[in-house]
Amino acid sequence: xxxxxxKFYDSSIQMAHGAGGKASRRLVxxxxxxxxxxxxxxxxxxxxxxxxxxxxxxxxxxxGTLAFTTDSFVVKPxxxxxxxxxxxxxxxxxNDLAVSGAKxxxxxxxxxxEAGLSxxxxxxxxxxxxxxxxxxxVRIVGGDTKVVEHGSxxxxxxxxxxxxxxxxxxxxxxxxxRVGDKVIVSGPLxxxxxxxxxxxxxVDLETDDLRSDTRPLWHxxxxxxxxxxGSTEALRWMRDPTRGGAAxxxxxxxxxxxxxxxxxxxKIPVRESVRxxxxxxxxxxxxxxxxxxxxxxxxxxxxxxxxxxxxxxxxVMGEITQTPAKTVISKTQYGGTRVIDMLTGDPLPRIC
Amino acid sequence: xxxxxxxxxxxxxxxxxxxxxxxxxxxGRTFRIMEVCGGHTHAIYRFxxxxxxxxxxxxxxxxxxxxxxxxxxxxxxxxxxxxxxxxIMTMFGDMMRVPGKYGTPxxxxxKGADIRxxxxxxxxxxxxxxxxxxxxxxxxxxxxxxxxxxxLSLIMAKKQHLTNFxxxxxxxxxxxxxxxxxxxxxxxxxxxxxxxxxxxxxGCKPYEFISAEYGKPVVVSGFEPLDLMQSIMxxxxxxxxxxxxxxxxxxxxxxxxxxxxxxxxxxxxxxxRNSFEWRGLGFIPHxxxxxxxxxxxxxxxxxFSVIETSVEINSEAACGDVLRGLKKPHDCPLFGTVxxxxxxxxxxxxxxxxxxxxxxxxxxxxxxxxxxxxFKLQEETVV
Numbered sequence: 001x002x003x004x005x006x007k008f009y010d011s012s013i014q015m016a017h018g019a020g021g022k023a024s025r026r027l028v029x030x031x032x033x034x035x036x037x038x039x040x041x042x043x044x045x046x047x048x049x050x051x052x053x054x055x056x057x058x059x060x061x062x063x064g065t066l067a068f069t070t071d072s073f074v075v076k077p078x079x080x081x082x083x084x085x086x087x088x089x090x091x092x093x094x095n096d097l098a099v100s101g102a103k104x105x106x107x108x109x110x111x112x113x114e115a116g117l118s119x120x121x122x123x124x125x126x127x128x129x130x131x132x133x134x135x136x137x138v139r140i141v142g143g144d145t146k147v148v149e150h151g152s153x154x155x156x157x158x159x160x161x162x163x164x165x166x167x168x169x170x171x172x173x174x175x176x177x178r179v180g181d182k183v184i185v186s187g188p189l190x191x192x193x194x195x196x197x198x199x200x201x202x203v204d205l206e207t208d209d210l211r212s213d214t215r216p217l218w219h220x221x222x223x224x225x226x227x228x229x230g231s232t233e234a235l236r237w238m239r240d241p242t243r244g245g246a247a248x249x250x251x252x253x254x255x256x257x258x259x260x261x262x263x264x265x266x267k268i269p270v271r272e273s274v275r276x277x278x279x280x281x282x283x284x285x286x287x288x289x290x291x292x293x294x295x296x297x298x299x300x301x302x303x304x305x306x307x308x309x310x311x312x313x314x315x316v317m318g319e320i321t322q323t324p325a326k327t328v329i330s331k332t333q334y335g336g337t338r339v340i341d342m343l344t345g346d347p348l349p350r351i352c
Numbered sequence: 353x354x355x356x357x358x359x360x361x362x363x364x365x366x367x368x369x370x371x372x373x374x375x376x377x378x379x380g381r382t383f384r385i386m387e388v389c390g391g392h393t394h395a396i397y398r399f400x401x402x403x404x405x406x407x408x409x410x411x412x413x414x415x416x417x418x419x420x421x422x423x424x425x426x427x428x429x430x431x432x433x434x435x436x437x438x439x440i441m442t443m444f445g446d447m448m449r450v451p452g453k454y455g456t457p458x459x460x461x462x463k464g465a466d467i468r469x470x471x472x473x474x475x476x477x478x479x480x481x482x483x484x485x486x487x488x489x490x491x492x493x494x495x496x497x498x499x500x501x502x503x504l505s506l507i508m509a510k511k512q513h514l515t516n517f518x519x520x521x522x523x524x525x526x527x528x529x530x531x532x533x534x535x536x537x538x539x540x541x542x543x544x545x546x547x548x549x550x551x552x553x554x555g556c557k558p559y560e561f562i563s564a565e566y567g568k569p570v571v572v573s574g575f576e577p578l579d580l581m582q583s584i585m586x587x588x589x590x591x592x593x594x595x596x597x598x599x600x601x602x603x604x605x606x607x608x609x610x611x612x613x614x615x616x617x618x619x620x621x622x623x624x625r626n627s628f629e630w631r632g633l634g635f636i637p638h639x640x641x642x643x644x645x646x647x648x649x650x651x652x653x654x655x656f657s658v659i660e661t662s663v664e665i666n667s668e669a670a671c672g673d674v675l676r677g678l679k680k681p682h683d684c685p686l687f688g689t690v691x692x693x694x695x696x697x698x699x700x701x702x703x704x705x706x707x708x709x710x711x712x713x714x715x716x717x718x719x720x721x722x723x724x725x726x727f728k729l730q731e732e733t734v735v
Binding site for chain 2: 012013014015016022023202203204275276279282331332333334335336337338339341344345
């Protein structure tokens with residue numbers, strides 16, 4: 001008799017289960033991963049304990065290792081400053097591969113369309129996807145379409161899946177992270193989440209300069225791998241802080257590596273307009289999604305070089321310390337300390 | 353002037369901290385200061401001000417979070433309205449995660465109830481205008497801070513002869529619970545940091561009884577770190593000099609006599625209740641607003657004949673003691689184990705302005721794990 005591996009006690013699915021925070025983790029770790037046997041699969045593949053990565057690794061022996069991932073997009077509204085659901089559907093999946101150290105090769109795309117959706121709207125998004133894929137040097141090689149009754153989906157939902165080839169220079173994993181490593185972020189946090197929130201028109205705020213940061217990240221990751229080629233271990237870990245924001249990504253890291261991620265408030269890059277909106281709405285920019293930034297943990301001696309490669313918006317915003325273990329903290333500029341917890345609930349539903 | 357960075361200037365904050373340290377050192381006493389407002393509690397943790405203050409200053413978290421003090425009976429009674437045919441329930445985001453006997457509004461929404469989050473009662477009014485075949489109820493909560501907006505929405509609704517809009521009124525008044533707190537025999541408090549937002553409406557006058565009758569200083573404060581540090585300094589200075597006055601640190605937003613137009617709107621629409629229940633504090637006389645008879649058609653309680661039933665709360669929960677400043681959140685046996693922001697038992701854990709939520713979010717684990725005193729990010733390697 002095997003015991004029930006499911007450890008998920010929430011009686012129904014709430015929006016928070018899709019927000020990328022604590023509830024999402026509970027759902028995946030408590031229900032989905034155990035029933036799919038992901039821990040055993042992950043162990044067989046890598047010989048390591050299971051951690052929730054952005055992509056699965058499929059070793060092909062001497063041919064290398066494939067990375068395989070999927071992501072669904074339900075953003076509302078479909079278009080917003082700086083991008084649309086089509087951009088997210090391509091870039092999101094590419095970026096999950098990229099931060100897993102894999103060069104994205106091909107995508108498949110599946111559409112769930114609501115009866116009554118304007119063909120023009122659909123055409124615009126398909127064109128957007130084709131262009132985004134072309135720009136990123138990735139081919140969309142297949143897909144599927146389903147149509148549901150009017151009212152059963154909000155216009156369109158898109159799911160993409162992608163494969164990539166793991167770069168031989170990439171040796172990523174939370175277990176590689178060491179005390180003293182630097183926490184580097186490629187650019188300002190929260191642009192995407194706040195842009196979509198404002199595009200929805202629920203809050204009467206306007207900004208002139210704010211756009212979603214959606215973009216493919218492989219070229220940046222590739223540049224970073226090239227720049228750090230001298231030391232295969234210099235780049236320890238990467239993650240794109242999408243749903244749940246940097247707070248969730250870094251809490252997962254802290255948990256997985258057993259160390260402390262210690263940020264410095266004043267170093268955390270946030271645009272004035274995003275900061276302003278967060279102040280008004282009582283949100284923490286660290287919990288707001290990006291769609292074109294990533295966080296990298298880099299050996300201290302390579303931090304400067306890494307920032308140079310990533311461009312002028314990249315900064316060191318913290319470092320890894322021994323204690324308090326499995327915790328993310330931020331040092332305020334006044335010498336105080338606050339704990340950065342994982343996102344609870346769902347402040348901004350359906351942003352991607 | 354951007355009104356944020358200026359009030360987060362670390363040099364000024366350090367200077368203020370030094371002055372507080374200079375004032376308190378050698379006095380051999382503890383200064384027990386209550387920040388009445390949940391927004392202040394949140395800011396103290398968010399900016400790590402506790403670590404900046406000398407050990408002689410003990411901050412006690414007050415009852416100034418309207419979500420937190422709303423009793424479960426009122427929550428249940430309000431959410432009961434959703435069961436009426438054709439009702440759209442609207443509320444502030446903070447209310448969406450407050451648990452009642454039917455679960456949280458979010459749970460109910462997930463199961464199909466038409467509950468919508470709004471940022472203002474005026475948004476609820478707009479929903480009513482757009483849905484003439486539905487009835488829109490706004491679940492109104494808050495001190496005099498949010499009450500004027502509710503009042504305005506009713507004045508507008510009346511002008512427009514709307515028949516499908518009503519308010520479930522839970523607006524509360526800030527001064528009576530402060531008096532109730534001061535009357536508790538076991539309360540040990542030296543002074544108050546007065547709430548900022550509510551004072552933009554009511555001004556400083558309503559706090560005068562605290563200094564006149566109870567001999568305690570009050571400093572009405574803004575919400576930025578420098579505001580709070582300066583207010584604490586002003587309060588300590590009063591205590592050391594043996595003064596007890598109402599002082600206004602938040603002069604850029606708060607007038608001594610308040611906002612006369614907002615007060616007029618309150619007067620037009622609301623009347624004091626004889627008594628209103630506060631979670632953790634019990635029934636307090638004249639501490640809530642009800643809708644005047646002239647606006648009775650917009651009063652959801654009259655329209656739907658709302659019935660309140662008494663509610664058993666988890667007897668181990670120490671919400672009341674925490675609200676009265678007798679216990680710290682982590683002294684409660686349920687804190688962080690049974691009661692978490694994810695699954696709140698008491699409302700203090702629900703709202704981000706609740707003392708327990710703020711403790712949990714920003715500080716809880718720091719009680720368990722000592723932060724190394726030499727903790728400092730190494731010198732920046734990147735230019």
